[in-house]
Amino acid sequence: MKKQSLVKGAFILTAAAFITRILIFTNTIxxxxxxxxxxxGLKKMVMPFMGLMMTLTTIGLPVAISKLVAEADAEGNRRKVKKILIVSLTLTGSLSIVVMMFSVLSAKAFSSYFLxxxxxxxxxxxxxxxxxLGAISGVVKGYFRGMQTMSPLALSQVFEQIVHIVFTYVLVQLLIPYGIExxxxxxxxxxVIGEAFSLLFLLGVFRRTHFSKFHVPQSVLPHITKGKTILMELLQTGLPTAGSGVVMSAARSLQPIMITKSLAAAGVSSVMITKQYGMLTGFVMPLIFFPAFINQSLKVTLVPAISEANAKNNIKLIRRRINQAIGAALLVGVPSTIFLYLFSSELMTVIYHSPQAASxxxxxxxxxxxxxIQTPLQSALVGLGKAKIEMMNNIIAAAVTLLLIYPLASNxxxxxxxxxxxxxxxxxxETFLHFYFVVEFIDFSLDFSNIIRILAAGTFMGCSSKIIFVLLASGFNVGYKTLISILLSLGIYLMFLVYLKVIQHSDIIRIPLIGRIWTSLFPVK
Incomplete structure (x- = not known):
């Protein structure tokens, strides 16, 4: 399988991430x-611990694998690539056994005491x-990233979610008669089944396209015993990543514990705690983060763009690219936030049949x-080579969040x-800390003129959406009224963006596939 350019690889992963986000959202519904x-609520109580388990099992190796494999492949050193895979699989496999045993033995006490x-x-x-499954999958995915072949990863993401949706429906229908738990x-x-099918798919692609490059030894022991150098190289890159991952995963894992204990202290029953936690994490947060898909794309593109400009010491270009990224994020963020606020009751009723979650x-x-705004600033710090500061900002914000949960939620x-x-x-x-340090390093200032114009267009859009909703005939279903109001007001939002020159002709024409069609509809000079 041929290598893919950075742009092509990023585009493939971005497109797959968008499809995956839609599938995840569908599964949530x-x-x-x-x-x-x-x-x-019962499901969401345990899911944060998955990140912690996987961080302890993989110890940041997927990132290290992609880096070392890319370097070894550039040198044409297939022998080293093979050693990297053998050492990585041995290490993550051993760790996964230990973590599994500990999880099984402590599950009963953990769930009854902490959750x-x-x-x-x-x-x-x-x-x-x-x-x-995640341990092996992390190694294989790290290998494909290192070989710069992103298509298998993109397809596996989509395949995993399709399998996940199918088995969710089947298993829930089979098990619901036995109880909600x-x-x-x-x-x-x-x-878990979705991850297993995704791994099988990746292994199948690996066997068909990459397996022929390797001579698989009858015994891997000599490679393991001679792989101390490889192991140290992997740990040098992996452990710092794992350290940050452990802290953030631990913070996310502590959140459900803190939340449930705090709500219990406030006099909320265990059943109601589960329901409220389920509404917040299972209904509200997926809606909040669904349009934030743009942030994932910006993470992919902004870090190398900032790194490149920083290598050339072009501070002016860095400032311009950060403002462009913030502007692009707000183009999606402003209308999304307005719609979620104005149509909170309708969205919760139509999508989840849970109007009580609207508040x-x-x-x-x-x-x-x-x-x-936070994501572009975070990516800018990484691109400027200040990843440790970005990590400390994340840790401080996570710590403050945990410290505030009990005194606030127990009220x-x-x-x-x-x-x-x-x-x-x-x-x-976290947003303000990132902003402070970006200003400190490059004397950055926000393009308030552009932000104000986006907010103005969003305000007109919000007013229009409510007017349209009221004017629509009462015979319409609430869901259809909401959908029509959002779509029509989005058209008004786009027209205001063009009128206020937030969207320029040069921006539109660069949009793949539809750019030229759009410029004929919105001829901006």
């Missing part, structure tokens, strides 16, 4: 309809088979507008809203 907030609701035990047990465990195990969405949506007058305020304050702090 299916689960919410069948399980309700209580079942979603408040003992029914989460079944979901936790269903998650454990993901450990060895078993159905929730079924949704967790469906993700949570309405409170949190405005705060997460800053996330569209009976706030309850679950205290959790929202804690998460929002942590997100705002």
């Amino acid at each position: 299916i689960q919410s309809r069948i399980l309700g907030p209580e079942g979603i 408040t609701d003992q029914r989460a035990y079944y979901s936790f047990m269903a998650l454990i088979p993901m450990i060895p 078993y159905a929730a465990a079924g949704t967790v195990f469906s993700s 949570l969405l309405k409170v949190i949506a405005p705060f997460y507008l800053f996330n569209y 009976p007058q706030l309850g679950i809203f205290g959790v929202i305020y804690a998460l929002s304050i942590g997100g705002l702090l």
Whole structure:
């Protein structure tokens, strides 16, 4: 399989990520309809621990593998590539066995003590088979990234989510008669099955396209014993990444514990805690992060763009690229935030059949507008070679969030809203810390003129959407009224962006496939 250029590889992964996000969102809707907030809560209580398990198992090796494989392949050293794979698989395989055994032995006590609701035990047990699968998958994915062949990774992502959706529906239907805790465990195990099929797909591609490049030894022991140098190279790159990953995964894993304990202190029953946590993490947060897909694309493109300009010491270009990225993110973030705020009740009712979650969405949506500024600033710090500072900012924000959860959420007058305020304050702090250090390093200033014009276009759009919603005939279904209002007001938003010269002719024409068609519809000079 041929190597792919950086641009082509990034485009393939971005397109796959967009499709994957849609599939994940679809799966979330299916689960919410069948399980309700209580079942979603049981599932979401254990999912954060998956990141911690995988970080402890892979110890940052996928990143290190991609780096070392790329270097070895550039040198034409196939022997080294083979050693990297053997050492990596041996190390992650051994670690996965240890983590699996510990998880199985501690599952009962862990779920009953830390997660408040003992029914989460079944979901936790269903998650454990993901450990060895994720370990092997991480090595294989690191290899494909190092060989700069992104198509298999993109296809495996989509394939995994399709399998996940199918098995979610099948397993939940089979297990729901036995109780909500078993159905929730079924949704967790469906993700394990999806990962297994994804791994089988990648191994099949590897065997067909890359396996012929290697002579597989009858015994891997000599390669392991002679692979000390490879191991040290892997750990040199992997451990710093793992350190950051452990801290962030631990923070995310502690969140459900802190939240459940805090809400219990506020006098909320265990069943209601599970429902409220399910509404927040299973209904509200997926809606908040769905349009934030643009941030993932910016992470891919901005870091190398900033690195390149920084290598040339072109500070002016760095500032311009950061402002361009922030502008691009806000073009999506502003209308998304406005729609989520104005149509919170309609969206929650139509998508999840859970109108009671609308108040949570309405409170949190405005705060997460800053996330569209945070991501470009975070990528800028990494591109400037300040990854340690970016990591410290993340750790400080995560620590502040955890410290605020208990005093806010344990207040009976706030309850679950205290959790929202804690998460929002942590997100705002991280944004301001990133901004402070970017200003410190390159004397950066935001393009307020562009931001104000985007906000103005978004305000006109929001007013238009509510007017359209009111004017539509009462015979329309609420879902159709909401959809029509959003689509028509988006057209108004685009026209205002063109009129206010936020979108220029040069920007439009660069859009792949549809750029020239669009310029004929919006002839900006």
